């Protein structure tokens with residue numbers, strides 16, 4: 001339910017308005033001709049050309065056609081009204097002065113008004129919420145606007161409001177009730193939160209026991225058969241994987257349910273990139289991958305939570321090394337990019353197929369399950385995206401299969417922290 005509905009309804013309405021205009025003006029013209037003919041019959045001199053009888057016939061035929069057209073128009077207008085109610089979204093048309101011209105039943109129900117009571121009122125009066133009015137105003141001025149509005153006083157009521165300026169006059173608003181969707185999302189997040197929480201303690205215990213067992217087996221040397229030592233080693237690795245998955249699930253559930261607030265501080269993103277890279281250097285060395293850091297000098301601080309942003313760097317660097325071959329290089333850096341900082345992690349690894357690039361930030365998505373088995377949970381990028389977006393930034397990937405991938409995330413610089421001199425040199429640093 002989106003722009004298509006607005007465009008569809010708008011085009012129908014424009015077509016009907018034009019048809020109505022034609023039908024009405026045609027009807028008026030016929031009335032005028034008809035009354036002229038009646039005058040002529042009452043004694044006015046006969047005009048040259050077709051007889052009054054012929055003209056009357058023609059007028060009769062035209063009048064019947066106009067009546068059929070009016071009927072068809074009425075039928076279509078009713079269909080339009082029916083369709084508008086059938087789609088289950090609120091549809092409101094405002095004039096350029098933001099006065100309600102048309103509103104379907106669903107719009108009245110969503111806003112909690114008597115059917116028909118919105119027409120003729122200002123958007124503010126009719127919709128009763130300045131945020132919806134602001135979305136309509138923005139659409140009128142800029143062409144389109146969208147926003148989610150949670151209604152106060154009405155537990156859980158929430159709408160996504162999409163607004164578009166009509167191609168001729170006025171603004172169309174579509175209100176979609178997302179209260180149930182948000183409720184289900186909250187329940188799902190709470191369920192995952194509870195489940196992961198319950199699993200965490202026993203898994204930590206199993207992890208510690210396995211670790212001890214592995215150490216004992218190592219110490220026992222040949223007293224324990226090699227096969228058994230190998231199995232204990234595998235047990236340790238898999239327990240580590242489960243433990244990582246549970247803690248990532250818990251993280252994701254908390255972030256998604258909004259239950260985890262960011263503790264904002266001034267963060268030196270460049271220093272964080274260097275620290276995170278250093279922490280993963282031993283892992284990269286084991287994989288035969290070289291790590292390089294490239295941080296621009298004199299970068300302003302950003303507002304953020306260092307631990308969380310460090311987690312994003314760690315996820316990206318870990319992936320970059322994991323999906324790269326021996327002898328390749330991974331570069332990590334931060335630069336100024338207009339009014340934001342852009343951080344990147346670039347590898348020369350296997351790359352990501354174009355069809356998968358749009359999906360890798362979804363939870364549990366793995367581009368190649370066979371290749372990424374043994375370690376990956378498919379949650380790291382979903383968590384990273386949430387963290388970055390929670391800081392007001394964005395994350396994206398550019399990748400070519402067989403050549404490598406570059407993950408870039410941006411974090412806005414607080415307005416007061418952008419000295420003009422630094423901002424002016426941003427292009428040079430890039």
Ligand code: ADP
Nearest residue numbers: 319320323360366367372376377378379380381
């Ligand atoms: P995982 O734990 O599987 O690494 P992520 O959410 O971090 O989970 O990544 C999701 C998937 O995206 C990975 O399984 C992999 O298919 C793909 N991917 C992520 N980073 C890279 C990379 N640098 N190169 C190639 N593929 C990657």
